[in-house]
Amino acid sequence: GDSVTQMEGPVTLSEEAFLTINCTYTATGYPSLFWYVQYPGEGLQLLLKATKADDKGSNKGFEATYRKETTSFHLEKGSVQVSDSAVYFCALSATSYDKVIFGPGTSLSVIP
Amino acid sequence: EPEVTQTPSHQVTQMGQEVILRCVPISNHLYFYWYRQILGQKVEFLVSFYNNEISEKSEIFDDQFSVERPDGSNFTLKIRSTKLEDSAMYFCASSEVSGNTIYFGEGSWLTVV
Numbered sequence: 348g349d350s351v352t353q354m355e356g357p358v359t360l361s362e363e364a365f366l367t368i369n370c371t372y373t374a375t376g377y378p379s380l381f382w383y384v385q386y387p388g389e390g391l392q393l394l395l396k397a398t399k400a401d402d403k404g405s406n407k408g409f410e411a412t413y414r415k416e417t418t419s420f421h422l423e424k425g426s427v428q429v430s431d432s433a434v435y436f437c438a439l440s441a442t443s444y445d446k447v448i449f450g451p452g453t454s455l456s457v458i459p
Numbered sequence: 460e461p462e463v464t465q466t467p468s469h470q471v472t473q474m475g476q477e478v479i480l481r482c483v484p485i486s487n488h489l490y491f492y493w494y495r496q497i498l499g500q501k502v503e504f505l506v507s508f509y510n511n512e513i514s515e516k517s518e519i520f521d522d523q524f525s526v527e528r529p530d531g532s533n534f535t536l537k538i539r540s541t542k543l544e545d546s547a548m549y550f551c552a553s554s555e556v557s558g559n560t561i562y563f564g565e566g567s568w569l570t571v572v
Contacts, residue, residue, distance in 0.1 A: 379559075381560070389566075390548075391563040392563070393563075446515060447561050448504070452502070
């Protein structure tokens with residue numbers, strides 16, 4: 348079945364470091380891809396999305412490009428801040444069904 | 460900006476008791492969902508609901524669980540007889556159309572003691 352794999356955490360970075368969180372997926376057809384973020388003690392917020400191959404989603408300095416050839420949707424940010432400390436979930440959704448499938452999440456801690 | 464709202468934010472219940480978690484989806488959305496997240500684990504799909512009926516459910520969503528849309532705005536998750544392992548954060552979500560972006564509520568923490 349469809350699935351999402353993410354790099355294992357936790358990831359600890361110094362402020363202003365470059366961030367990459369790898370995400371790969373397995374799906375039939377052409378899913379939509381998402382990154383959700385969960386700040387400590389809060390719910391899930393949509394961070395960015397891409398709905399077709401080569402689309403780039405971006406928000407709050409984060410970017411991810413839908414790469415069909417490598418079935419990937421890696422999350423990047425050029426300079427992280429302490430306030431970016433959270434758990435990041437890669438996810439997919441297909442038009443053949445109406446649910447979102449989540450990856451296991453990657454915990455990010457940014458230290459001053 | 461429209462949002463999904465959930466109540467209660469936190470509930471503590473005794474094992475064997477019934478619990479109802481409530482959600483108000485975004486008003487023009489047609490698809491509704493419940494997910495759960497056991498502490499420190501991944502977000503798991505429970506059930507999706509469209510056109511007043513369940514469209515899909517996971518293995519977790521057994522006979523102890525039920526969902527209902529009692530009126531035009533609320534969407535509820537009922538757990539008939541709670542177990543310790545039901546302790547989790549339960550997220551309600553909604554989307555406008557199938558396969559489109561799903562928006563999540565803040566979650567309801569359920570602690571079964």
